[in-house]
Each structure stands twice: as structure tokens, then as C-alpha cells.
Amino acid sequence: MELDPLLLSRLQFAFVVSFHAIFPVFTIGLASYIAVLHALFYKTANPAWDRLAQLWTKVFAVAFGMGVVSGIVMSFQFGTNWSNFSQSTANFMGPLLSYEVVTAFFLEAAFLGVLLFGRGRVPQGVHLFAAIMVAIGTFISTFWILSANSWMHTPAGVEVINGVFRVTSWTEAIFNPSFPYRLAHMAMASFITGGFVVAGVSAWYLLIGRDVEANRKALSMCLWMLLVLTPTQALVGDFHGLNTLEYQPTKLAAMEGNWETREGAPFLLFAWPDQAAQQNRFEIGIPYAASLILTHELHGEVPGILEAPPEEQPPVALVFWTFRLMVGLGFLMIAVSLVGLYLRRGGRIYHSRRFLQTLRLMSVTPFIAVLAGWITTESGRAPWLVYGMMTHAEGVTPSLTGGMALFTLLGYVAVYGVIFYAGTYYLTRVIRYGMQQKEEEKLVDDFETPKRPWSATSTPFDDDPTKAEG
Amino acid sequence: MEMFDLSLIWALIIGFGIMMYVLMDGFDLGLGILFPFAPDEDARDVMMNSVAPVWDGNETWLVLGGAGLLAAFPLVYSVFLPALYIGVFLMLAGLVFRGVAFELRFKSRRDRRNRRMWNRAFSWGSAIAAFAQGAVVGKYIQGFETQNGVFVGGAFDWLTPFSILTGIGIMIGYALLGTTWLILKSEGYIQAWAYKLTPPLLVAVLVIFAIISIWTPLVNPLVWDRWFGIIGIIWILPALTLLCMFVVYWSVKRRRELMPFMATLGMFLFTYLGLVVSKWPMIVPPDYTIWDAASAPESQLFLLIGVLFVLPFVLGYTFWSYWVFRGKVRVGEGYH
Numbered sequence: 001m002e003l004d005p006l007l008l009s010r011l012q013f014a015f016v017v018s019f020h021a022i023f024p025v026f027t028i029g030l031a032s033y034i035a036v037l038h039a040l041f042y043k044t045a046n047p048a049w050d051r052l053a054q055l056w057t058k059v060f061a062v063a064f065g066m067g068v069v070s071g072i073v074m075s076f077q078f079g080t081n082w083s084n085f086s087q088s089t090a091n092f093m094g095p096l097l098s099y100e101v102v103t104a105f106f107l108e109a110a111f112l113g114v115l116l117f118g119r120g121r122v123p124q125g126v127h128l129f130a131a132i133m134v135a136i137g138t139f140i141s142t143f144w145i146l147s148a149n150s151w152m153h154t155p156a157g158v159e160v161i162n163g164v165f166r167v168t169s170w171t172e173a174i175f176n177p178s179f180p181y182r183l184a185h186m187a188m189a190s191f192i193t194g195g196f197v198v199a200g201v202s203a204w205y206l207l208i209g210r211d212v213e214a215n216r217k218a219l220s221m222c223l224w225m226l227l228v229l230t231p232t233q234a235l236v237g238d239f240h241g242l243n244t245l246e247y248q249p250t251k252l253a254a255m256e257g258n259w260e261t262r263e264g265a266p267f268l269l270f271a272w273p274d275q276a277a278q279q280n281r282f283e284i285g286i287p288y289a290a291s292l293i294l295t296h297e298l299h300g301e302v303p304g305i306l307e308a309p310p311e312e313q314p315p316v317a318l319v320f321w322t323f324r325l326m327v328g329l330g331f332l333m334i335a336v337s338l339v340g341l342y343l344r345r346g347g348r349i350y351h352s353r354r355f356l357q358t359l360r361l362m363s364v365t366p367f368i369a370v371l372a373g374w375i376t377t378e379s380g381r382a383p384w385l386v387y388g389m390m391t392h393a394e395g396v397t398p399s400l401t402g403g404m405a406l407f408t409l410l411g412y413v414a415v416y417g418v419i420f421y422a423g424t425y426y427l428t429r430v431i432r433y434g435m436q437q438k439e440e441e442k443l444v445d446d447f448e449t450p451k452r453p454w455s456a457t458s459t460p461f462d463d464d465p466t467k468a469e470g
Numbered sequence: 471m472e473m474f475d476l477s478l479i480w481a482l483i484i485g486f487g488i489m490m491y492v493l494m495d496g497f498d499l500g501l502g503i504l505f506p507f508a509p510d511e512d513a514r515d516v517m518m519n520s521v522a523p524v525w526d527g528n529e530t531w532l533v534l535g536g537a538g539l540l541a542a543f544p545l546v547y548s549v550f551l552p553a554l555y556i557g558v559f560l561m562l563a564g565l566v567f568r569g570v571a572f573e574l575r576f577k578s579r580r581d582r583r584n585r586r587m588w589n590r591a592f593s594w595g596s597a598i599a600a601f602a603q604g605a606v607v608g609k610y611i612q613g614f615e616t617q618n619g620v621f622v623g624g625a626f627d628w629l630t631p632f633s634i635l636t637g638i639g640i641m642i643g644y645a646l647l648g649t650t651w652l653i654l655k656s657e658g659y660i661q662a663w664a665y666k667l668t669p670p671l672l673v674a675v676l677v678i679f680a681i682i683s684i685w686t687p688l689v690n691p692l693v694w695d696r697w698f699g700i701i702g703i704i705w706i707l708p709a710l711t712l713l714c715m716f717v718v719y720w721s722v723k724r725r726r727e728l729m730p731f732m733a734t735l736g737m738f739l740f741t742y743l744g745l746v747v748s749k750w751p752m753i754v755p756p757d758y759t760i761w762d763a764a765s766a767p768e769s770q771l772f773l774l775i776g777v778l779f780v781l782p783f784v785l786g787y788t789f790w791s792y793w794v795f796r797g798k799v800r801v802g803e804g805y806h
Contacts, residue, residue: 069569072529073562075536079551080558086540087548087619091766094541095773101537102780105530110783166766397552397621404625408559415563419570426574460577 003402006393009081012409014378018371019416020074023067025370028142028187029194030060031135034115038131042124048214053131054119055434056198058457061116062430066423070416075101081405085385085395089165092158092173093148100144107137139187146186150179152386153377154247160389177247181240182377188233189373192333193366195222195229200363201431203356211435216350219359223340223349230334237330238293244380245294248387249303250312251380254319256290257283258304265290265302273316278306314382322372322379329369336362430459476771477764480542481753483777484535489742491531492603493735494788498525500648502568502596503641504667505589512801513660514589517648520655522572523795527788529565534784541773545619545763549754552621553614554606554628561602568595597641604640607745608633611686611693613755632689639678643738646671650718650731655799668722668730676715679741683708686748692756693748707744711737 034056041049075097078086086093114122114130122130157172158165167173199222202215244252253259257271259279266285274281291300305313336358343349381387385395498521508514540547551558568591575588605628612632615623649671652664687694696704714736721729751759764770 065573069566072533073566075533076551076558076562078540079547080555083548083552083621086551087544090540090544090547091769094537094544094765095769095776098537098541098773099776101533102776105534105784106780108530110787164766167768167772170772397548397555399552399621399623399625400555401625404555407556411559411563415566419566422570422574426577 003406005400005402005405006396008402008405008409009396009400010392012081012405012412013077014375015409016070016074016077016412016416018374019420020067020070021370021374022367023063023070024138024142025186025190025193025367026197027060027063027067028138028190029192030056030063030197031131031138032191033194033198034060035128035131035135038128042128048211048217051211051214051435052218055431057116058430058434058459059427061457062423062427064112066419069419073412080408081397081400082385082395083397085390088160088163088390088395089386091165092151092167096144096148096151096174100141100148103137103140103144107134107140111137142186142190143183146183147174147176147179150182151176153182153381154178155386155389165386165389178240178243181236181243184236185233185240185373188229188236189366189370192226192229192233193370195226196333196359196366197363198222199226200360203359205435206350207353207356207360212350214435219349223337223344226333226337227341230330230337234330234334237327242294245303248380250305250308251314251319251377252294253303253305253307254314254316254380255323255376256294256302257316257320258290258302259306261301261304261307263291263301264288264299265294267293268320271320273320275310275313275316278310312383314380319376319380322375326369326373326376329365329372333362333365333369426459430457433459476767476774477542477760479774480538480764480770481751481760483781484538484542485746487531487535487538489739491528491535492742493738494528494531495525496644496738497521497647497651497731498528499596499600500644500646501652502593502648503600503645504648504652505593505596507667509659509663511585513656513663516656516660516799516801517652518572518575518592520652520799522576524791525572526569527791529569530784532565538773538777542765542770543753543760543763544765545758546753549614549616549619549621549758550606550610553623554602554609556625557602557605557628561599564595564597564599564602566595567591568599571595600641600644601637604637605629605633607640608636610755611636611745611749612689613757616754616757619758632685635678635685636682639675639682642671642674642678646675646718647731647734647738650734653722654727654731657798657800660801665722665725669719672715672718672722675737679711679715690755692752696748704744704747707740707747711740711744714740 034053037049037053037056040046041053078093078097111130111133114127115134118127118130151173154177155165155173156176157167157169157174159168160166199219202219202222205211205215206219241252241255244255254273256265257268257273257280258265264287266283266287267289268280268283268285271283271285272281288298290302292298294300294302305316339355340349343352343355349355383391383393385392501517501521505514505517508517536547571588571592575585575592578584578588608630609628612630614621615627646668649664649668653661653668656664687697714733717733718730718737721733749755751761753760753763
């Protein structure tokens, strides 16, 4: 079998980005949560907030470290596997990605150290300020990355001269048409991810009866936030969908599994898209629902995949199913949030073991939803790398052979496999031994210890800290 | 916009960034290379503790250089990375393993097998990353096969006898930076070990430096012209390099502590400058200059504003963290 460097490069990029993405999605939300905890502690002086801030800062440190390591690899992949793309779009992509790096450095240099190691060493107000700045910083990074990504979906503010993109308007290019929706959708996804992870961990602590006071506060807070955010996210997603309808109708048609342009299109709950036959083999749908959602009219016109020639169509089944996975998980999250509201009466959210167990399990769902949504939007763009302007095939490195691409794909899978295993293993240890009186007594680092993110945790990798004598 | 030569400014910024990277990450990669040969586990603790606070700050220069290249000289990015495809992968994999080893080695307390595993990740990661960087330099000297600004060579073009030599050269050079750094940061038997190791490494570097100096003009007509042509003045750079080597030898003999490290840094600095001067203004040899490889001026300017704003902070932070962690690292200190 001939190895296809293009396909392997796409797989490789998808793999590396998916691996990387789960960490920032989590840390962006968590950074804001930590800032809120600091603010609450500053205002009320209740040490429970401080205990929570301590635990989550440690978790943040480890996840942040993982994100940085995997991000470095990603930045080089543009050049190794997509050199034509890099060369053509560097006038826009280069400065944007650099600004992301520069922002991240600036914040790491200035505030991350204070947040991670400043407890008891800098005034409480300064510590709070650093926490807020780190939270803001994560958003500035998100701003640049999502602007670059959105631009690839809805390019604007550029002209192509001899195969090279030149920026004609920075504001149009940066604030391209899909950017506001993508940024809002992603930012909310980050908050929801952080919310479900914190809720899940707090639920577990409550189940085993550890630091009940603090974890009840955390759980209640998260559930209020999720109650507001999960339905709002559905609304934001709907707006994003309308934007996609306007700018990337083929992607939207693939999400709907709608082959022919038609009026009064149903929303398909289940279908078996057959790309070769250019139709669905089987479908069950709610009549008129897609038209109603997308055009707010029963008989509104919904575009079909067939508007694009077969070679310009995305992989329909993949887009169709990942979209449903994301939406389905979204509704599940809304449902859990509503159950939370119902169980508030009589404080049952703290006592219902079944609910707490459910929350524990729910902590992985936002990650799956984010990855599914990401696959939907990125595969839905195929075959375009820069929508309507440059295809994947045009962007890939010309000298790349299938063998090379396969070698590095397997290599990255192996490297990340080891790192991910070590990292998550360690993260679960931090959580497992967190929120215990004993650990807080062990003030490990004095001021002259290394200021690396992971140094913020003193949990050992292998032995049991509850038995270690320090 | 014509008032400034933006490409020249960017060449200086990126040149500076690469130099900072080589000088600063060099010694911590070097310690990784020396790791398996360390006298004992305590010595390894000291070695790692001596760089733990600063190594990732050192590596940020690599990322800054990479991102800056994409923005300012995209041609370099899109020729070098495909040409060095396998090498880049090895370097990244090396750096990733090494970075995680830094964190987890300290947190593996009881289980010796775990600790040995992270030791190995650290030393192999460092050695591979160093070799790959040296091979990049070799490939840069030899030049790239391009057509219309696109790399057209094969996957292993970068692996030539010459680039293997430069790869090994950098490994030994970094190891030398490692021993002289350790002389500065340690004491007792660890320092004695570092003192003992420095002269043989120095001789090895000298031999490789000599071979490369003879080989380079032979594989490269531009360098030949430059060295033996009108600008003979650049001989001052290799002369200064040799002087630095002598100072390393002399100061190690006298058991000086700071001087060997400083002189080794000087060695790297002058070799680097010599390389730059020999190739200037070629940035993708043999065909493209910094102006050929430049991105659009509006893009260069757009990023320049941000970088000029942040650079002082990054530099300040760098100096600050070295200042905070100045002084000797002792056995049993540092972080556990």
C-alpha cells in the first residue's frame, strides 16, 4: 500500500492538536476559577477558599506544564509538514502565532511565578492581582490562536500575490467573520470544562468526606455556573452555526447530513451518510426542524452537500457524527445542571450519592465534547486549509514522503503516550492526595527553589505522601 | 517604512535569540550529556538542581526564535524544517522527554527504578537534542537543495559525514559548557570531577574545531572566498576563539571558578560570530539572502512592535532568575 504523506500529515496534526488542546481548554477555565477563589478569600478571609485555591493552583500548574510541552511541538509542525502553507500564509500566521508566544512568555515571566509561589511571600492583594493577570493572559493567548484558526476558516483582509498572502487590513484579518463566534464558543467551553472537572473532583471529595466545608462551597458554585453556562453555550453554538451557514455552507450541510438543497429540511437524529453514493443510506429525522433552527422558518432553504463537487466535499459521516456527539454531550451537560438545580432543595446535591457519582463521571464529558466539536469544525473545512483559497494538498510539504510522515506520526504517538501517561498519572495523584490537612503542613519550598510550574506541587510521583515523613 | 531595513533588524533580533539559546541551553544540555558519567546520584542531584530553575527560561529562546522565523523569514522556516524533518522530530522528542524528566525525577523519591528511568530520559533527551542542533549547523554550512524556494532534497540529506561531525562537535562543546558551569556551581568532589573532565573535552573540541575549519572552506566556495579573499580581517574571530580555549585551559589549571565558564561562552560566541560572518547575508544557503527570505514589510513591522515591547521583560526576567539562583548548589539542597 502506498503511504499518503498528505493523509498522514493530517492525522499527525490532528493527533498533536487534539493532545495539546485538552490542556489549554482546561487551564483557561481553571485560571479564572483560581482568580475567583483568590478574590473570595481576599474578601471574606474564609480559609476554605484558600484551601481550594491551593489545590487547584497545583492542578493548574501540572496541566499548564503539559500544555506548554505539547505546544512547542505543535509550533514546529507548521514548518515540517505544511511548509507550503507556512510560506504562503506566514505574513498573517507568523505574527499572530508569535504574538501568542510573546504574550505567553510575558505572562509567565511576570505573573505565573507570583501566582504559583507567592503564597505568604507577597501581599495578598498582589497575589490576587497575579491570579487575575494569569487568567487574563490565558484569554489573550486564546484570542490570538483562535483568530489565526478562524482566519483559516473565513479568511479576510488579505490578497494573494504570486501564491503569497499579503495582509491588506489587520483589523479585518484578525477580526474575521467567524472569529467572535469561535472565540465565544471556545471560551465558554473552557469554563464549562473547568466547571465539570472541579464539580467532579469536589463530588469525589464529598463522597469520601474530605474537607467537606470547602468542597461543598466549590460544588455549589460550579453547579450555579454550569446552570447558567451550559444552556448559554447551546445558544452561542446556534449563533456559530448560523455564521457557518453563511460562510461555510458545505460544512453546515455535512453537519446536517443534508445532501440536496431543500426547503423544510428535517433535523436528522440518525443517518448513515454514504459519501460514494452521495446520499444517506438511512435516516430518521424531525421534520422541518433543521430549517426551523437554521432559518427560523418552517420552509426555509437549507443548503446541500451536493452544491460542492465531490472533490470539494468534507468527510460527511465524520462531520455528521462528531457534531451529534458534541451536541448530545452538550444536552447531557444541560440535563445534569438542571438536575443539580432540582436537587438543591434540602441540600441534596451534597448528599445524593448517585448525583455525586454522576458528577464524577461527567468530568470527562467536556473534553470529549470539545474534541468532537473540534473534529467537526476542522474536518468540515476539508479539503480547504484556507477556506476557498488553499487546499490541504497545496499546503503540504512537497518533499515529504509517506515513510517520513509515518515515522514521525508513530514517533509523536509514542512520545505523547509516555508523557500523557506520566502526566495524568501524576495529576490524579495530586488530586488523590489533595485537600488533606497533612499535606498543607509540609511547607516544602523556600524562596530559592525553582520556579517551574510543576514545582508548585510537592506531591511525589511514586511513594505515598500520607506515609512519607517529609 | 523604507527608513529602516526591517529585514536587517529582524536578522539581528533572531541572530541574537539563537545566540542566547545556544549559550544558555548549551550548558544545561551539556549536563544531560554528562549525566551518565557523573560520579554518583548525589552529583546528579547537584547537576540537575544547578539548572532546574533556569533551563526552561533558556528554552524559551528556542520557541521565540522559531516563531520569529515564521513571522520574519518564512522561507527559512519552510526550507529548513522539511529539510531537517527527521532531525527536528528527534530534537523535539529529546526536548520533551528531557523537560518532563526535570519535573518527575525530583518527585520520584523511593522507587529507584523510576528514578533511573527519568535519569535516562534526561541524558538521552539532552544528547539527541544536542546532536540534532549540531547537525542543523552542519547542514546550514553545507546549504540546501531548493527550487523556487521549496526544498526538493530527500529525508536524510541532512545526515552527511560533515553534519555528523558538527553534531558530535556540538555535543562535546555543550559537554564542555556543562563541566565549566559545574565548576562554577559545585564544590568538593563534584567540582574536582568537573575540573578533571574539562581538559580532555577541551582537546576534543579543539580537534573538531580544527577539522571543521579546514573542511568548511573546502565544501563551501563562498566561505573559501571570504576567508582567503579580501575580507581577511575575519580571521580575528577564530583567533579569539583559540584565545578563549587557551584561557579555559589556563584558568582550569589555576582552579579558577568563574573564568572557565566565561571563556567557554566566549568560545561559542566567537565561533558563532565567525559562522555568521562567513555566511552573511545568506540565510538559506546557497541561494537566498535575508532579504529574499523576508516576509512582507507590514508583517515584519506589526510583530516588531510587540517584540520590542516584550524583549526587555524577557531579558530582565532572565537576568533576575540567574541572580536569584546565584551561588553554589550543595548536596542535599535544592528541591525535593
